[in-house]
Amino acid sequence: MGRRRQSVTIKHVAADAGVSLQTVSRVINKEPNVRPAMKERVQASIDKLGYVPSIAAQRMSGSRSYLILAINDRDLTIADWRAREGRDWVDQMLLGGMLTCAKHGYRMLIELVDTHNDHVERELGAAIAALQPDGVILTPPHSENPLITGLLADRGIPFARIGSTHSGPGIAMTMGDTYNSRIATEHLLDLGHCRIGFIAGPKEFSLSDWRIAGWKEAMFAAKLDTDGLCERGDFGFDSGLVAARKLLDQPSPPTAIIASSDQMTFAVLQVARERGLKVPEDLSVISFDNSPIVRFTEPPLTAVDQPIAATASRAVELLIAARDEGIPDEPVRVRGELVVRGSTGPVPVRDGD
């Protein structure tokens, strides 16, 4: 195989343009203090020779690595991939992240890290040491893992915490969970629903409670009661079954249910089917996530779309800008939207009312 060397290096360009390496470097990095004529001459050589700087060399000499690391939970991600149930969280991150990276000459690299592991630090530390990324994007549940945020802060690497509003190091970002939950609730209120149940996610995720807050906000604004209308699940199907049954077993059951994940919403659908409740005639249902499959259920689900791509894109921009401009000290909010499909309808008229 033989050792591979860069075919065109900064030296070739310098020789071709008849200038020093330094001048070429200045042109590459768009530094000031280069006479336009000089700049043009160097650029011409660059184009002629098809020169592209080696990021390894750039990184070596203490400059940027042009790498952004997107950290995802290993087990969750692999489980999703293997399940092949159409969840496209990773794809949406790539869509938003990669394209924005490309715009700035950066690359995005996905790294799977096991949160529930004693060696989180070792794992992440190794990735950092090996890759020397210029920025890191953390997704839940990593975003609020102090071992991880601490490590990154120590190393002085800019990072974004998606799904976290804590103050502290890094860029706090949310996908507008409170807002999203509120507009979902308002959609149901507009349809005349008064008893709106909510199936929340687990406490470990901050966003679980933000979503509850959005729902309560809307309910309180409409002067409606929320007692007994909130159950918790773990985002999974089975937990959704339990929660849905609890909600619908009440003497005065909800006429609409918002569930904090697609899987839990599927569970609501199943429980409704078991009890002969038609969706949306007897029960309206709204899902969170809006992953591809929600269009293939019967009926297709009205769902809160998580703006994953937009958030990843914004994160990349902020991370790249962090070098020169620092990071915002307020949480950055990227709002989602409600996609109305067939699972929500007017409140049913109750027999005997």
Next chain:
Amino acid sequence: MGRRRQSVTIKHVAADAGVSLQTVSRVINKEPNVRPAMKERVQASIDKLGYVPSIAAQRMSGSRSYLILAINDRDLTIADWRAREGRDWVDQMLLGGMLTCAKHGYRMLIELVDTHNDHVERELGAAIAALQPDGVILTPPHSENPLITGLLADRGIPFARIGSTHSGPGIAMTMGDTYNSRIATEHLLDLGHCRIGFIAGPKEFSLSDWRIAGWKEAMFAAKLDTDGLCERGDFGFDSGLVAARKLLDQPSPPTAIIASSDQMTFAVLQVARERGLKVPEDLSVISFDNSPIVRFTEPPLTAVDQPIAATASRAVELLIAARDEGIPDEPVRVRGELVVRGSTGPVPVRDGD
């Protein structure tokens, strides 16, 4: 921000262990000619200090970059991501590729390249120059683009051509299209079907014809006629409609149809619905791809599963091994399998027969 330096370098380890840099390097790279006791001492220092080599530095010194580049078609990939229709081609590549990379201390990086572009070479050349990957995975339609394969061959970078059996540079790999198509056909033959239609992909993809070949093999083996039973589409829904109508408009229409993509299969389903044909009672249908959504149609589709993860994983292994062992000169086949669901059934008994 200040320039970030590696916190623990090979020097620290060398100093801690009281040996030369070279010895540490030898231990890292598992080279022979290091006395076990020495090796142990060095390893102890590595562990103690939590040392991880910088891949930038490794790459700089003419060694490996520990990077594998997976090239995908830009437009197709972005369109899939935006459409959010659950196609998980990229995820499956990551699943197979990333995990196998990780096993060997490599990383996989996705790069989007526009095939139908004059600057393919410039685009890919830039990625190569910037990243200096140790290997490249090409997917259709890049796999058979001579501009791309030529460039890679020139640069001496090992690469895998998925979906290509051409001889020539690089590792030719297939996902067993002929075989897959044959077993799909045989499944239908076992169910008693004799008139089995086939909707192929476009000529630009070699695999289109391999699939036709597999279907014909099975049909010929069963001494059945294939005349007028093969139409071509472009993998898209609309082309599937046209093809399905042509097939079903015949005086003696097929009782089963195999379509070369999920979208074209959906089209078959729709045409069947239009004509009041029940699936699978009146018409059996088999899809290629087995992307997540095929489980959500009515009925769920019997489908040929493309072993994307397994192929990516194998590609990574071969690419990493290429450095020391060279590449296989025969095409590497990774076989898919037929996933039987609800869209295939016994041949219908025709009225009046």
Next chain:
DNA sequence: TTGAAAGCGCTAACAC
């Protein structure tokens, strides 16, 4: 505004 020198962290080549 430009250039020269030093060094980033590591490995290949060679010496011992």
Next chain:
DNA sequence: GTGTTAGCGCTTTCAA
């Protein structure tokens, strides 16, 4: 078996 030297391609000093 182990150490020494030189150099990868680039950017950061600093000098002119």
